[in-house]
Amino acid sequence: MLRDLAYLFYPIYCAACDSPLYSNERLLCTSCRHELPLGNFHYVNAKKIEKVFYGRVKIENATALFVFHKDGLVQNLIHNLKYRGREEIAKELGLWLGSELCQLSEYQNIDVVVPVPLHTKRLRERGFNQVEKFGIEIAKKLDAEYINKVLKKSSYTSKQSKRDHMNRWINTAETFKVINESLLENKHILLVDDIVTTGATIEACVQELVKIKGIRISVATMAITE
Numbered sequence: 001m002l003r004d005l006a007y008l009f010y011p012i013y014c015a016a017c018d019s020p021l022y023s024n025e026r027l028l029c030t031s032c033r034h035e036l037p038l039g040n041f042h043y044v045n046a047k048k049i050e051k052v053f054y055g056r057v058k059i060e061n062a063t064a065l066f067v068f069h070k071d072g073l074v075q076n077l078i079h080n081l082k083y084r085g086r087e088e089i090a091k092e093l094g095l096w097l098g099s100e101l102c103q104l105s106e107y108q109n110i111d112v113v114v115p116v117p118l119h120t121k122r123l124r125e126r127g128f129n130q131v132e133k134f135g136i137e138i139a140k141k142l143d144a145e146y147i148n149k150v151l152k153k154s155s156y157t158s159k160q161s162k163r164d165h166m167n168r169w170i171n172t173a174e175t176f177k178v179i180n181e182s183l184l185e186n187k188h189i190l191l192v193d194d195i196v197t198t199g200a201t202i203e204a205c206v207q208e209l210v211k212i213k214g215i216r217i218s219v220a221t222m223a224i225t226e
């Protein structure tokens, strides 16, 4: 009863549709849990997402939890994570995807989970990297190590929410640097990010990572645009 009373004073809202949650719901309302558009790429559509990177960079396996539609539930979910500081969303999505990937042989041999980094200036503004908790949960499920000190973003791009279509292409100039590369030698790594749109960010990271001796790279993201 105390718990219900607390909800009355501190209503907790669904991370995807912003409606108040019932006390038996966690983070997402029951309706959103069923309606969020799952990609299921790691089960049936692996080729579809791996095709994004064909001829650009070599990737072992790639998947995304959701399909991102403009003005859809996933867009709001990611917005709540990035701009309203609801970092628990990243944890929940990591648990969700991690629980599925740990049952698949292609992902069971992952040694290290590596997040796409934010530029230090952006990290200071936001206070957290939105993929950190996502990566940590996936690493736990895969019994892999989580290492966030191997990639460094060296170019700074303007705020995504303010960017127009043309500027999105300027964004492809973002560059990453590998540090402590010995940590990843001869490892199968899982690179994690929030959304794949053009694939340019992942491509820029992979171009640097493939220089490491014996590395193999797979990719998992929260969402991919249709």
Ligand SMILES: [Zn+2]
Pocket: 014, 015, 016, 017, 018, 019, 028, 029, 030, 031, 032, 033
């Ligand atoms: Zn909802």
